[in-house]
Structure formats: structure tokens, C-alpha cells
Amino acid sequence: MSISDILTDQFKDSVEFSDQQNCLFIKDPSKWDKISLFIKNDKRMKFNYLMCISGYDLDDGVNLGLAYNFSSTELKTYLEVRIEFAYLTHIPSVTPLWRAADWHEREAYDLFGILFDNHPDMKRILLPDDWEGHPLRKDYITPEYYKGMPVPKDKSYWE
Amino acid sequence: MFKVIDKSIINADEMVLNMGPQHPSTHGVLRLRIITDGEIVSKVEPVIGYLHRCFEKHCENLSYEQIVPFTDRCDYLASMHMSHSYSMAVEKLMDVELPERVEYIRVVVAELQRIASHLIAVGAFGLDVGAITPFTWTLRDRERILDLFEMLCGARLLYNYVWPGGVSHDLPPNFIQKTHEFLDYFLPQIDEYNQVLTTNKIFIERSADVGVLPLDVGINYGVSGPSLRASGTSFDLRKDEPYSVYDKFDFNIPVGEGLMGTVGDCWDRYYVRVLEMKESAKIVRQALDSIPSGDVHEALPKKIRPKKGEVYSRYESARGDVGFYIKSDGKNIPQRLKMRSPAYCNLSVLNEISSGWMISDVITVLGSLDIVLGEIDR
Amino acid sequence: MSDEYYVKNDLSLVERFDKDNVVVAKLDDLINWGRAGSPWFFQFGLACCAIEMMAAAGPRHDLERFGMMPRATPRQADVMIVAGTVTLKMAERVKRLFEQMADPKYVISMGSCSNSGGPYWQHGYHVLKGVDIVVPVDVYIPGCPPRPEALIQGILELQKKIKLDTPLRKKS
Numbered sequence: 164m165s166i167s168d169i170l171t172d173q174f175k176d177s178v179e180f181s182d183q184q185n186c187l188f189i190k191d192p193s194k195w196d197k198i199s200l201f202i203k204n205d206k207r208m209k210f211n212y213l214m215c216i217s218g219y220d221l222d223d224g225v226n227l228g229l230a231y232n233f234s235s236t237e238l239k240t241y242l243e244v245r246i247e248f249a250y251l252t253h254i255p256s257v258t259p260l261w262r263a264a265d266w267h268e269r270e271a272y273d274l275f276g277i278l279f280d281n282h283p284d285m286k287r288i289l290l291p292d293d294w295e296g297h298p299l300r301k302d303y304i305t306p307e308y309y310k311g312m313p314v315p316k317d318k319s320y321w322e
Numbered sequence: 323m324f325k326v327i328d329k330s331i332i333n334a335d336e337m338v339l340n341m342g343p344q345h346p347s348t349h350g351v352l353r354l355r356i357i358t359d360g361e362i363v364s365k366v367e368p369v370i371g372y373l374h375r376c377f378e379k380h381c382e383n384l385s386y387e388q389i390v391p392f393t394d395r396c397d398y399l400a401s402m403h404m405s406h407s408y409s410m411a412v413e414k415l416m417d418v419e420l421p422e423r424v425e426y427i428r429v430v431v432a433e434l435q436r437i438a439s440h441l442i443a444v445g446a447f448g449l450d451v452g453a454i455t456p457f458t459w460t461l462r463d464r465e466r467i468l469d470l471f472e473m474l475c476g477a478r479l480l481y482n483y484v485w486p487g488g489v490s491h492d493l494p495p496n497f498i499q500k501t502h503e504f505l506d507y508f509l510p511q512i513d514e515y516n517q518v519l520t521t522n523k524i525f526i527e528r529s530a531d532v533g534v535l536p537l538d539v540g541i542n543y544g545v546s547g548p549s550l551r552a553s554g555t556s557f558d559l560r561k562d563e564p565y566s567v568y569d570k571f572d573f574n575i576p577v578g579e580g581l582m583g584t585v586g587d588c589w590d591r592y593y594v595r596v597l598e599m600k601e602s603a604k605i606v607r608q609a610l611d612s613i614p615s616g617d618v619h620e621a622l623p624k625k626i627r628p629k630k631g632e633v634y635s636r637y638e639s640a641r642g643d644v645g646f647y648i649k650s651d652g653k654n655i656p657q658r659l660k661m662r663s664p665a666y667c668n669l670s671v672l673n674e675i676s677s678g679w680m681i682s683d684v685i686t687v688l689g690s691l692d693i694v695l696g697e698i699d700r
Numbered sequence: 701m702s703d704e705y706y707v708k709n710d711l712s713l714v715e716r717f718d719k720d721n722v723v724v725a726k727l728d729d730l731i732n733w734g735r736a737g738s739p740w741f742f743q744f745g746l747a748c749c750a751i752e753m754m755a756a757a758g759p760r761h762d763l764e765r766f767g768m769m770p771r772a773t774p775r776q777a778d779v780m781i782v783a784g785t786v787t788l789k790m791a792e793r794v795k796r797l798f799e800q801m802a803d804p805k806y807v808i809s810m811g812s813c814s815n816s817g818g819p820y821w822q823h824g825y826h827v828l829k830g831v832d833i834v835v836p837v838d839v840y841i842p843g844c845p846p847r848p849e850a851l852i853q854g855i856l857e858l859q860k861k862i863k864l865d866t867p868l869r870k871k872s
Contacts, residue, residue: 186632212541215634215662217647222657230647232634232662236541236557243634263544266670274378289371289699290826291789298825299378305825309788312833314825343793344744346772351746351790372790373747376824383823391819398748442751461758468755479751479845696747 166242169207174198186230186243195246196255202233202242203260210235210242213257216267218275220301225249227275231257256282274299336364339681343372347450347685350695352669354684361680366673373699381659386412386486386626389659394480396661397697399442400640402435404697405484407637410565411646412486414635415628423616424488425567430501430609431474431483433602437508438467439640440595440602443692447592448519450689451528456519463511466504473497487622498610505603512600520593529592530583533675533687537586543674544667547642548594549691552578553586559638571608573601588690595692627654641665641692663697728866735778735804736862738767739855742777742801744794746784749811749845753783756848766855774800779858781851782835785813785820786828798835804867808854809837812844819844 167180170187177191178198189195202210210233217230228247234240246254256279257264269288271277276297279285287294296303305315341354351372357365377396381389393408394401406428413420445460468478475483475491483490519525535545537553550557556575560568576597578590628650637644642664649658668691676687741763745753757763757770771777774797786794798807809831812818817829831837838861841854 213544214636214643215645215647215660217658217660217662219649219658219660230632232645232647236555239562261544262542263667263670266666287371289374291371298376299382303825310792312788312791312828314788343790344797346743350750372787372793373785374787374789374826375747375785375820376826379825380820380823395748395819398751458759461755462760465755465758465760478755478847479748 166208166240169205170198170201173201186245189244189246192246192248192252192254196257199255199257199260202244208235208240208242209237210240211261212236213261213263213267216264216271218271218277218299220275220299221247222301224302227277229254229271229277250276251278253278253280255280258282273297276300347689349446349688349693352688352693352695352698354688356681356684358681363679363681363684364677366676366684368669368672370669370695370698373695375700377661377700378659381656383655385654386628386656389656390485391480391482393661394482395696396663396700397639397641397644397665397694398479399694400435400439401480402431402484403439403637403639403644405482406432407635407639407644408646409484409486410637411633411635411648412626412628415631415633415648415650416486416623416626418487418621418623420488421616421618421620422567422614424618424621426609426613427489427493427618428484429566429568429571430606430613431471431489433605433609434467434470434501436602436640437599438464440599441467443595443640444515444519444592447588447689447692448525450685451525453519453522453525456515459511459515459518463508466507470497470501470504473500485622486626488618488620492618498613501606501610505607509600509603512596515596520596526582526589529588529686529690532588532679532683533690534584535586535671535675539674540586540671543671545642545671546664546667547638547640548598549591549642549668551576552590552594554578559636559643563636565637567609568605570612571605573605576601588686591690591692625654627652639664641694641697642668661697661700663700665691665693665695666698669693669698728868729863731867732863732865735865736859738769739779739806739858739862740767740769740771740777741779741781742774742797743770743772744780744782744797746782746786746790747813749783749813752845752848753781753810753851756851761848761852763852763855766852766859768855774798775802777801778804779806779808780835781808781810782814782831782837783810785818786831786834787826788828789826791828791831791834794831795834804865806838806858806862807831807835808839808841808858810841810851810854811846812842815840815842 170178177194179188202208212234214232214234219228221228226247226249231244233242256268268279268282272285273287273289274297337358339356339358341356343351343353353369355367356363377392380392390405393404397404441460441464445457448456472478473494475481535553537555540550540553556577558575561575576594578585578594582589630652632649634645634647644664645662647660648656651657676684809815814831817827820827821829839854839858841850843850
């Protein structure tokens with residue numbers, strides 16, 4: 164049985180496998196913690212290596228997305244999982260299963276504003292702690308000043 | 323291995339030390355908040371972001387050709403690897419077929435860059451532990467590699483050489499002969515480094531059995547590259563999922579065996595890098611002896627405008643597993659580009675393997691993990 | 701040698717008495733000569749330009765022959781070479797470290813990122829567009845990254861600037 168058959172068998176309507184994009188779509192973000200436990204522990208899949216978590220912004224002003232890339236070091240297989248959701252939805256964190264997710268989820272929160280549940284230490288990682296806004300959103304506007312230093316490229320109004 | 327002292331015996335509070343962003347041995351602007359009990363460390367918290375240069379935001383506003391110099395500046399010690407990995411991702415998205423000569427030139431350049439990056443890693447590790455002379459020796463040998471690169475494309479550090487679809491300049495007439503001369507000079511130098519540093523008693527005392535990384539912890543944290551191979555696995559993308567023309571060459575993958583202490587300690591991570599330099603020299607020789615002729619600019623596209631889709635491509639750089647996740651929606655500008663940097667995951671394991679050791683051992687472990695802040699903070 | 705020889709060849713008083721055991725010079729010149737001859741630099745390498753600074757201090761382009769020794773702490777340094785991109789998170793630390801240096805102190809801005817933001821000027825929301833917003837800069841060295849020979853030329857320009865200084869005059 165291929166990976167897509169195993170998963171659609173187990174979780175029925177919450178997932179959808181797209182052959183054209185070769186990835187798994189999770190339709191219901193609240194089921195993600197059960198699905199991730201299954202992906203890690205099931206003997207036919209054994210995805211023990213989390214490579215990357217990327218957030219992305221679908222340009223419609225409402226939805227954000229998360230893309231997870233897993234690989235299995237024993238069975239040499241590869242899986243990509245995607246979740247798309249509206250802003251301010253809470254996503255269960257996979258940090259208890261793969262510790263690599265710790266810093267990647269902090270970065271997704273920092274740059275996109277995606278909120279995670281059950282994360283051990285959720286705070287900003289790349290930007291200063293008192294920064295306002297989430298820069299990689301498509302509707303982000305660069306602030307004029309940060310603590311007295313001018314930020315934008317055109318310094319003429321300041322000089 | 324030291325134990326944190328039982329608090330009922332001595333009344334000592336924990337102290338928070340700040341190894342600030344400017345420090346001669348933190349390999350860049352990294353801040354470590356170390357919570358210690360006397361001299362023994364109980365927790366290390368790396369604080370990053372002091373070099374966050376908004377690489378991903380720039381990529382959303384520049385065309386695919388204009389992004390190549392920015393990828394160079396992410397990992398500035400192995401910039402050929404970064405631009406090669408990015409070019410491979412774009413070529414996968416666009417389904418471009420490359421001429422053989424381009425692939426061979428890219429392999430030669432990538433392996434020379436691996437040697438140059440490992441030379442700095444080895445020298446800087448010696449510097450962290452206290453040996454200053456090997457650092458000057460490795461810098462001297464690295465200058466000869468930079469001379470070769472300067473002959474090839476004009477720049478010493480940030481090349482803008484590997485473009486999606488080809489390379490920017492062909493090999494100059496006497497490049498092959500000069501590279502063979504360099505390799506003949508370089509291989510005996512590795513024996514010199516071994517004499518001075520690898521089998522040095524003080525170096526072994528400082529680095530063997532310190533900061534042991536067990537294999538399952540490493541995989542759970544997403545560690546890759548020489549830092550993971552020192553823990554006993556031969557997991558290398560050049561052999562497991564060969565890309566480019568790596569399947570045509572014959573080379574070994576050095577694996578850490580715990581010759582001087584436990585498997586996966588700092589000495590192993592250092593020694594794996596020394597052995598990898600020898601293997602890279604082998605690959606360069608084989609590639610130069612069998613390089614085909616052709617035109618390197620043949621497959622360069624006039625305009626890079628991929629179809630709608632996503633790609634995640636992996637590449638083995640000097641520090642580990644680089645991944646580029648590119649999402650395109652048909653325009654000549656990517657909609658989202660994310661770079662998965664290996665040093666980001668390698669650094670997150672620092673707390674796990676250095677608790678219970680002394681403060682100077684934290685520096686040893688940090689040096690053996692070989693991080694570059696430019697690719698961590700992007 | 702007669703006086704006309706010295707005036708025509710633009711030689712100072714210091715060179716005039718070099719054969720005897722007497723040196724007559726302005727005290728300003730003597731102090732400037734001492735200061736310019738050994739500017740100890742504070743290694744403030746942030747990004748890619750730091751690698752070129754290390755290569756300049758390495759065996760091939762030797763910086764020690766100009767008297768420059770790398771110091772790890774600002775309290776013992778004379779020159780701060782800001783090499784690399786300065787981000788907003790780092791900017792207040794740059795200012796604090798500059799204030800910890802003892803007078804007389806100089807700043808060399810190395811590379812285009814610290815001159816004016818560099819290649820990140822356009823969409824960098826977290827990049828400081830030029831380190832001269834927070835510290836006063838004496839010498840700017842362009843390049844991305846500048847070659848070690850360019851850094852050496854920048855240091856020679858700084859030495860020329862130090863020799864024009866007037867340390868004994870009361871500053872109004």
C-alpha cells in the first residue's frame with residue numbers, strides 16, 4: 164500500500180492526497196496532532212526526520228499556510244504535508260515528537276503570526292522582542308522608526 | 323561528565339552569564355545566555371537574530387536571476403554550495419536539461435569550496451581550543467584555493483558564479499593544471515595538521531568525550547552533515563540521493579568511530595571534517611580528468627518564468643543538508659522562497675549536549691558544530 | 701645639509717636631526733607618530749566582511765606589519781572596524797561598545813553594508829542603512845566584500861588622518 168492509501172484509509176475525510184503536487188493536505192487543523200503521531204510511530208511509515216517547516220501567505224488577505232517536509236532515514240521515503248487555515252487559527256505543535264520543530268515553529272510565529280498550542284517556549288526568535296507586526300505577510304508595511312533609528316531606505320526626510 | 327552540585331550542601335544561587343553578541347569565539351553575532359551553577363553549566367540558551375537581513379522578503383520582490391548574489395551572502399563561507407543548491411531548485415521547477423560540462427564544472431567548484439570551508443572550520447576549532455598556529459596555516463592554504471576561484475570568476479569570497487541553467491564563465495586555459503598543482507601541494511599539508519593538532523595530547527584532552535551527541539537525539543533535532551556523521555551514520559545526500567553527476571565518482575563517506583573517546587564527541591566531529599577534505603580532493607581529481615567539452619552557456623534561459631508549482635530540493639553543503647522551498651505562481655518573481663539552513667538545526671542541539679559541562683567546554687562544542695550566523699539568521 | 705635642502709624637499713624637523721642623538725620636533729607630531737604607528741583594532745566582525753578582515757590579518761596580507769593587533773575587548777582598542785551588516789537588533793550594542801572604548805578612538809566602516817545598507821537597502825526592514833546613524837565614522841571602505849588590499853589602503857588613510865590631528869590643543 165502506498166503512503167497515500169495508508170493515510171486516507173486511517174483518517175478518511177480529514178486528509179487529501181494530491182498526486183500532482185505530491186503532498187498531503189490536512190483539511191482539519193485540529194486533527195493534526197493525531198495524524199503527526201501516526202506518521203511518526205506507524206511501522207510502515209516511520210518518518211523520524213523533520214526537515215523543514217515553512218509558513219506561507221496565500222495572497223488573498225485571509226489565509227495562511229504551513230508546509231512540513233518529512234523524511235524517513237530507515238525506509239528512505241519522503242513526505243510533504245500542507246495545512247491551510249485562516250489567520251488566528253490555533254495549530255497543534257509537533258515539538259513533543261520532533262524537537263527540530265521547536266525553532267521552526269518559533270520562526271513561523273515570528274514572521275507570520277501563526278499561533279501554536281503546546282509549544283514549550285513560544286516567543287520571537289529572529290526579530291527583537293518588542294517588534295510590532297509580522298514581516299513576511301504580504302500586507303506588511305515597514306515601520307518608520309525603531310527606537311529612534313530610521314528604517315526605510317529613503318533617509319531624506321530624516322536628514 | 324560533571325554533576326550539578328546538590329544544593330543542600332552548598333548554598334549557591336544560579337548565575338546568568340551573558341556571552342554577548344560580540345565575542346571573539348562565537349563565530350559571528352550569537353548571544354548565549356548561560357545559566358551556571360559555579361563553573362558548571364545547567365542550561366544554555368542561544369539567542370539569534372542579530373544578523374537577520376530579511377533575505378526571504380528580498381526574494382519575494384526580486385526576479386530569479388537577481389536572487390543568486392543574495393544566496394551567496396547567506397552562508398558566506400560556502401557560497402558556491404548555496405548558489406548551486408538554489409540553481410538546482412529552479413532547474414527542477416523549470417525542467418531544464420543541463421550540458422555535461424556544466425555539471426562537471428559545478429562539481430569541481432563545489433568540492434573545492436568544501437575544502438575551503440572545512441579549512442576554516444578546522445582552523446577556527448583549533449583557535450577556540452587555544453591553538454593559534456594551525457589557524458594561520460589553514461588560512462594560508464585557503465588563500466591558494468581563493469586564487470583558483472579568482473582566476474575562474476574574479477571574486478574571492480562571494481562569487482555569483484552558479485546561475486540557474488549554467489555557470490557564468492567557462493574554465494580559463496590553465497585552470498586544470500593549476501588545480502592539479504594545488505592538490506599535489508595540499509595533500510601532504512593534511513598530514514602536517516594531523517601532526518600538530520589531531521594527535522596533540524592537549525587537544526585530545528580538551529575535545530575527546532566532550533559534548534557527545536547520540537544518534538537518535540541528532541536525528542530528532544534535525545542535525546545533518548559532518549556533525550551527524552560523526553555520531554556513527556553514513557547519511558550523506560551525495561551517496562543516498564545522488565544529484566548532479568556525483569554517481570559517476572568513487573569516494574568514501576567518513577564516519578565517526580570514537581577513536582579517541584566516545585562516538586559522537588567533539589574530536590570525532592573535527593576528524594570527520596579532516597577526512598572529508600581528503601575525499602573532496604579525490605573527487606576533484608577524478609572530475610578534472612574526465613571533464614567533457616561543450617558550451618557552458620547553452621542552456622541558460624533567456625527569461626526565467628517557471629510554471630505554477632512548488633519544489634523542495636535538497637543539497638549536501640559543507641555544513642549539512644540545505645533545502646530550498648520555492649513556491650511559484652507563474653510570474654518571474656517567486657511567491658515564497660524559504661531556505662532551510664543546516665546550521666539552524668545544528669545550533670538548536672547545543673543546549674542538549676553541553677549541559678553538565680564547564681563554560682569553556684561550551685565554546686569547544688560550539689566550535690565543533692561549525693555554524694555560520696549568516697545562514698542561521700538569513 | 702643646509703636649511704634650503706630641508707625646505708625644498710619638504711622634510712620635517714624630525715628627519716633633520718636623525719644623525720645626532722638630538723631630535724627636535726613638535727610634540728603634536730611625536731604623539732601622532734606614536735598613535736598612528738600602532739592602532740590596535742577591535743575585531744567587530746559581523747558578517748562576510750569579517751572573513752576578509754580575518755584574511756587580511758592572516759599570513760598573506762599581514763596586518764601586524766602596520767602595528768595592528770587584534771584585541772577582543774573595546775577597552776584596549778583604538779580603532780573599531782565595523783565589518784558587516786548592522787541590524788537594528790545589533791545597533792544599540794554597537795553604540796554601547798563604541799562608548800566603552802577609550803579616547804582617542806576611530807571607526808572604520810568596512811564594506812557597503814555598514815556604509816549605507818549594502819545590497820539590503822531596498823526591502824530590508826531590519827537592516828540599519830549605514831552604521832554612521834549610530835557612531836561617527838572616520839574612514840569608509842567600499843566593496844562587497846572589499847579585498848584585504850582595500851582594507852589596508854583604508855588603514856593607511858586612517859593613519860594619514862591621525863597624523864593631521866592636534867592632540868594638545870584645547871578643544872573648544
